[in-house]
Amino acid sequence: MRTPTELLVIFDCDGVLVDSEPIALSVLGEMLKSQQVFLTEDEIADRFLGRSLGAVAEIVEQEFGRHLPEDFPALIRRRLFKRYEHELRAMPGVFSALEALALRGIATCVASSSQPERIEKSLAVTGLSATFGTRLYSATMVKAGKPAPDLFLHAARQCGYSPANCIVIEDSPAGIIAARAAGMRVFAFGGGGHAGAPAFRQKIAALKPDASFDAMTDLLQLVEGSRSSEDSLHG
Numbered sequence: 006m007r008t009p010t011e012l013l014v015i016f017d018c019d020g021v022l023v024d025s026e027p028i029a030l031s032v033l034g035e036m037l038k039s040q041q042v043f044l045t046e047d048e049i050a051d052r053f054l055g056r057s058l059g060a061v062a063e064i065v066e067q068e069f070g071r072h073l074p075e076d077f078p079a080l081i082r083r084r085l086f087k088r089y090e091h092e093l094r095a096m097p098g099v100f101s102a103l104e105a106l107a108l109r110g111i112a113t114c115v116a117s118s119s120q121p122e123r124i125e126k127s128l129a130v131t132g133l134s135a136t137f138g139t140r141l142y143s144a145t146m147v148k149a150g151k152p153a154p155d156l157f158l159h160a161a162r163q164c165g166y167s168p169a170n171c172i173v174i175e176d177s178p179a180g181i182i183a184a185r186a187a188g189m190r191v192f193a194f195g196g197g198g199h200a201g202a203p204a205f206r207q208k209i210a211a212l213k214p215d216a217s218f219d220a221m222t223d224l225l226q227l228v229e230g231s232r233s234s235e236d237s238l239h240g
């Protein structure tokens with residue numbers, strides 16, 4: 006087992022590594038409208054942020070009694086990928102944050118509710134692929150997606166770290182709940198294009214993440230701070 010000071014930082018992808026949620030929420034809104042499900046952007050964010058497209062179909066069915074067509078996730082993905090090519094950007098400051106973690110020997114990986122192709126696409130169009138290599142974990146690899154802890158536990162196991170040595174970086178309530186359930190520390194990132202609304206920020210704060218931050222340039226310091234408090238804990 007690793008010593009307490011060895012850390013794995015597990016990054017959510019959408020809304021953390023890449024600023025994809027404004028695009029995703031807009032595409033999802035258009036597609037739901039085409040199925041006669043009319044929701045405002047806030048209502049869409051409230052229900053679906055951080056959830057897989059499979060979960061979206063389930064929620065729509067339960068809440069609106071509307072069965073979405075089988076190819077709904079595929080249609081969304083196709084439309085999203087097209088917009089990603091032109092619009093998707095890496096989160097500001099994320100390259101230097103990742104480089105700083107690597108220089109200190111802190112391991113990183115990605116754990117996302119999206120399908121592997123979407124994670125790969127997101128990282129490829131923003132130039133982040135090389136940083137993570139094959140350390141990409143998708144909800145499709147486990148039985149239950151976020152807010153269940155399964156995906157984070159899977160990622161930690163694959164990378165060889167115990168939950169106590171993991172820090173999760175998340176933007177969504179579902180992801181924060183999942184990290185907690187996995188017994189991991191969780192830092193809430195609120196710098197994405199979708200994360201500014203006061204109601205959303207209140208919802209995140211109510212979940213009491215171990216830290217909250219809006220600028221990737223602050224990440225290293227937070228991680229280091231968490232590591233030194235753990236040192237004294239075990240020292």
Ligand SMILES: [Mg+2]
Nearest residue numbers: 017019020176
């Ligand atoms: Mg997210």
